[in-house]
Amino acid sequence: MNIKGLVRQTRVYQILNHWRKSVLSADYRCWDRKYREDFDRFCKLEGGLGLQQDVRPKGVKPKTALIISGWSFRFVKMEALMIKAFKMAGFETLVMGNRRYEFLRYGYLAGNKKVIEPFDYNTKGDPEWVDRQMGRLGALHDWLSLEYEGVHVGRFTIASTLRSLMVGQLDFNDPNVQERLRATLESSVLHTLRAKKVFKEIKPDCVLVMDRGYTGYGEVFDLAINSGIDVVNWFLGYKSNCIFVKRYNSGNEREHPLCPSAETWRLLCSIPWNPEYGHGVREELFECYQKQDWWSVIGNQFDKQIKSPQETRKTLGLSSDKKVAVILPHILWDGSFFYGKDLFDDYTQWFVETIRAACANSRLQWVIKIHPAHVVKNKAVNYLGKTAEVNVIERVFGNLPDHVKLAYPDTDLSTYSFYEIADYAVTVRGTVGFEASLLGVPVVTAGTGRYDRRGFTLDSNTRQEYLHKLATLETYPRLSKEQIEIAERYAYGALLCRPLSLSSVSLEYARDGKATMKVTVHCQTRQQWLESPDMRKLADWIADGKTEDLLELNALL
Numbered sequence: 001m002n003i004k005g006l007v008r009q010t011r012v013y014q015i016l017n018h019w020r021k022s023v024l025s026a027d028y029r030c031w032d033r034k035y036r037e038d039f040d041r042f043c044k045l046e047g048g049l050g051l052q053q054d055v056r057p058k059g060v061k062p063k064t065a066l067i068i069s070g071w072s073f074r075f076v077k078m079e080a081l082m083i084k085a086f087k088m089a090g091f092e093t094l095v096m097g098n099r100r101y102e103f104l105r106y107g108y109l110a111g112n113k114k115v116i117e118p119f120d121y122n123t124k125g126d127p128e129w130v131d132r133q134m135g136r137l138g139a140l141h142d143w144l145s146l147e148y149e150g151v152h153v154g155r156f157t158i159a160s161t162l163r164s165l166m167v168g169q170l171d172f173n174d175p176n177v178q179e180r181l182r183a184t185l186e187s188s189v190l191h192t193l194r195a196k197k198v199f200k201e202i203k204p205d206c207v208l209v210m211d212r213g214y215t216g217y218g219e220v221f222d223l224a225i226n227s228g229i230d231v232v233n234w235f236l237g238y239k240s241n242c243i244f245v246k247r248y249n250s251g252n253e254r255e256h257p258l259c260p261s262a263e264t265w266r267l268l269c270s271i272p273w274n275p276e277y278g279h280g281v282r283e284e285l286f287e288c289y290q291k292q293d294w295w296s297v298i299g300n301q302f303d304k305q306i307k308s309p310q311e312t313r314k315t316l317g318l319s320s321d322k323k324v325a326v327i328l329p330h331i332l333w334d335g336s337f338f339y340g341k342d343l344f345d346d347y348t349q350w351f352v353e354t355i356r357a358a359c360a361n362s363r364l365q366w367v368i369k370i371h372p373a374h375v376v377k378n379k380a381v382n383y384l385g386k387t388a389e390v391n392v393i394e395r396v397f398g399n400l401p402d403h404v405k406l407a408y409p410d411t412d413l414s415t416y417s418f419y420e421i422a423d424y425a426v427t428v429r430g431t432v433g434f435e436a437s438l439l440g441v442p443v444v445t446a447g448t449g450r451y452d453r454r455g456f457t458l459d460s461n462t463r464q465e466y467l468h469k470l471a472t473l474e475t476y477p478r479l480s481k482e483q484i485e486i487a488e489r490y491a492y493g494a495l496l497c498r499p500l501s502l503s504s505v506s507l508e509y510a511r512d513g514k515a516t517m518k519v520t521v522h523c524q525t526r527q528q529w530l531e532s533p534d535m536r537k538l539a540d541w542i543a544d545g546k547t548e549d550l551l552e553l554n555a556l557l
Contacts, residue, residue, distance in 0.1 A: 005120030008099070011113055018101045035073075035102035042077065043109070047505075047521035051080055051110045055088040055529045062092040063205035066198070067112070068220050069097025070210050076103055077519040078243070080110035081505055082208060082234055087111055088529065088539035094202055096220070118194035118216075125190040134182055138172060140345050143181075144337060149196070150226045153188040156218040159336045160184050163214065166381075168332025168348035168388045184215060191219040199223060206230040206542070212248075213338035225253050230545050233257055236297040238431075239288050240508045242499040245541065247548045256339040256429065256450040260493050261548035265454075268489045268497075278488035282438050284495050289416035295431075296509040299376035303511075304414040312417040316405050318365050323423035323474055327354055327368045328415075328432045331377070332388040340429060340449020343463050350428055350446050351389065352396055353463070357470035358404050359397070364474050366404045368393075369418055374409035379513045424473050433457050434494065437487035440479045444469050456487040497551045504532040 007013050021028040042048035056062065065086045069079055083093050087110075095107050095115045104115060129148065137143055137154075146154025161170060161177075161184050170177050198220075207229055212221040224231045231248040235257055246257045260268065271277075288294040292301045307315070318324060332347045344350035358366040370389045378384070386394075387409065393400065400406060407413065415435075419425070425436040428447040436443050437456045444458045446466055452459045456479060460466035469476075479487070504523045510516040523529045530536070541550040 005116075008120065009114045009116050011104075011108060014099065014101065014104055014115075032101065035105075039102075039105050042519070046519065047524060048077075048109060050521045050524040050528075051084060051106075053523070053526045053529055054111065055084060055526060055535075056111075057088075057090050060090050062090055064202055065091040065093050065206045065208060066202065066204035066220075067093050067095045067097075068207065068209045068217055069095050069103065069107075069115075071098055071216070073102060074517055075210065076106040077517065078236070078507065080106045081519075083107060083110040083112050084529070085535055085538045086206070086208070086542060088535055089542035091206065091542070094204070096198060116198065118191060118198070121194045121197040123190065123193045123197070125186055125193060127186065130182065130186050130189060133185065134178070137181075140170075140172075148189050148192055151188075151192045151219050151222040153185060153192060153215075153219070155337045156188050156213065156215040157181060157184045159213050159218075159338070160188075160215045162333040162336055166333050166383060166388060168351070168392060169346060188215040188219060191216055192223065195220045195223050199227060199229075204229060206232060206545070208232045208234065210234060213335065221248070221253075225250055232542065236507075237499045238295050238495065239293045239499075240296055241502045241506060243502065243507075244498055245500065245538070245550050247546075249548075252548065254340055254449055258431075258494050258498065259339075259450050260490070260498070263547075264493060264497075264549045264551065267551075268493045271489070273485055273489070277492055278438075278485065281488055281491045281495055285435060285438060285491070286416065289414050292414075294415070295373070297515060297517075298373035299509070299513075299515040300372050301414055302375070302515070303412060304372065305412055305417075306414045307417050309417075309421045312413060312421050315411075315413060316367055316407065316421075318367070318405065318421070322363070322365045322403075324421050325358070325364045325366050325424040325426060325473055326418050326422045326436075327358065327366060327426045328418075328430055329354075329368070329371060329389060330428055330430060331371045331373060332392070334373075334377070340447050340452075342428060342447040343460060343466050344446060347428065348388075348392060351392060353467065354426060354446075354470065355393065355397060355400075355404070357467050359401050361471055361473065362401070362403045364403070364424070367407055367418065368400075368404065369407045369415070370409050372409045372411075372415065376513065376515050423478070424476065426470070434487050434491045437479060437484065438491055440484055442476050442479055444473070451490050454486055454490060456483045456490070493551075498549060499552070500534055500538060500550060501552070503534045504529065 067083060086093050093112045095112050099115050099117055143154040143158050161180055207220060207224040209217055209221050211217045212233060232245060233248055234243060234245045237243050244257055289301060289306060292304060294301045329351050330347050336347060370387055374387050419436050419439050419441060422436060422441050425432050425441050425443045427433055427445060429445060429450045433443050433445060433451050442458055445452050458469055460469060506520040508518045510518055523532050541547060
């Protein structure tokens with residue numbers, strides 16, 4: 001690293017630089033005022049000053065944790081909590097991410113001393129290699145198989161480009177798309193080379209990531225996996241006041257965070273099952289929907305109502321004399337190519353072929369339920385256009401036949417209402433796979449990596465097999481008692497054992513259209529931090545360095 005980069009990492013430099021800008025620039029002062037007010041409110045009214053407590057074990061040589069910070073400001077308070085957990089586990093932390101001062105304040109508050117940016121490391125990338133690849137990459141499968149020094153740069157480039165353009169597929173012959181792909185691939189290669197230098201210099205014992213499929217994050221994830229470094233993935237839970245964590249290695253890197261490890265699944269399957277357990281997990285699911293708190297991090301059920309089956313059918317224009325199949329697509333441009341294997345090339349191809357199959361099977365009534373998270377995601381970036389799914393339907397199909405209905409993201413119908421009228425459900429790997437199964441609804445999947453092939457979903461090995469299922473879907477019976485029990489075991493783990501219930505802080509989401517996170521810190525002394533059940537569990541799991549899933553063991557008894 002160059003000397004300038006070393007200096008810029010330090011807290012002293014960043015504080016002095018912040019004050020210099022504040023003195024010299026009225027625009028900077030105006031820009032900073034909003035963030036400063038939020039930080040002051042967090043410290044004085046929401047308990048944020050409690051993060052200052054030193055919770056490091058005494059007399060223990062610390063290990064090094066590399067914290068890969070998100071580039072979205074909304075996560076900074078929870079990232080500060082994760083820094084606290086690593087310090088309690090005996091790590092010194094080094095953040096790699098954004099050095100803008102509104103981000104730095106929260107890390108400093110939690111005791112992080114140094115923040116690096118990839119740009120601190122001198123490298124020009126590998127433009128000649130990129131030139132050679134651009135000359136030969138002509139199709140999606142070429143991109144998805146593209147690696148650079150063991151890193152899936154092609155996969156990250158495609159996922160990042162889809163997300164930035166908010167489209168489900170790319171026209172590889174479009175000059176503008178080619179230009180965007182080249183720039184993103186160059187960035188991915190650059191991130192790879194810089195991350196290698198970071199690893200060589202600091203030699204981290206553990207790497208913490210949130211998103212791991214986009215450029216800027218995926219490269220670090222892959223390099224850490226390839227180097228045998230302990231990799232921890234954290235993400236926000238399915239309701240308020242909980243988070244998930246999962247440890248990754250070369251054997252499970254394609255699994256979804258909600259996919260139980262082999263050991264977790266063995267434990268779940270070994271429990272002498274009581275019908276009350278199934279009742280409890282269904283009650284948890286229903287309460288989350290009833291309180292509109294199901295995946296509130298993306299505003300999934302904000303302003304949605306659970307209506308009676310009769311009201312739901314009337315709203316959707318469905319008759320009562322035919323069975324109903326509900327198609328629940330992923331957002332076509334979000335989280336693509338992160339997990340498992342897909343039967344189709346991408347979510348859009350799956351979406352088109354699934355709708356085509358629905359149009360051809362008029363023995364069923366079909367409902368295409370576009371993902372409700374579009375509302376919050378679109379507002380977050382001030383996007384006012386049609387969703388990618390609607391654009392695809394209009395371009396490929398025009399008008400849908402009468403037996404195929406479309407439910408838009410802003411419908412006031414709760415997703416739970418769809419489960420109550422559904423005879424079948426269709427997804428790639430969405431949470432519907434276990435949600436609907438809990439109610440006895442057969443779910444057809446088109447991808448691996450989460451809950452498939454455990455005995456309660458209709459899985460396929462080929463596209464033809466999948467499409468045949470849709471063509472004859474009305475012939476499949478509802479799930480058996482035994483299948484529902486397997487779904488209960490999976491959901492019991494996913495909803496009651498895997499989430500870490502928060503007590504050191506409160507985590508809620510505002511109904512402001514953007515699901516703004518509201519974090520309140522309850523621990524104000526060192527002793528309170530050390531005795532907080534959530535932090536103790538999390539720190540012990542981090543320090544363990546081997547166990548794949550953090551489990552609330554009391555839930556298994």
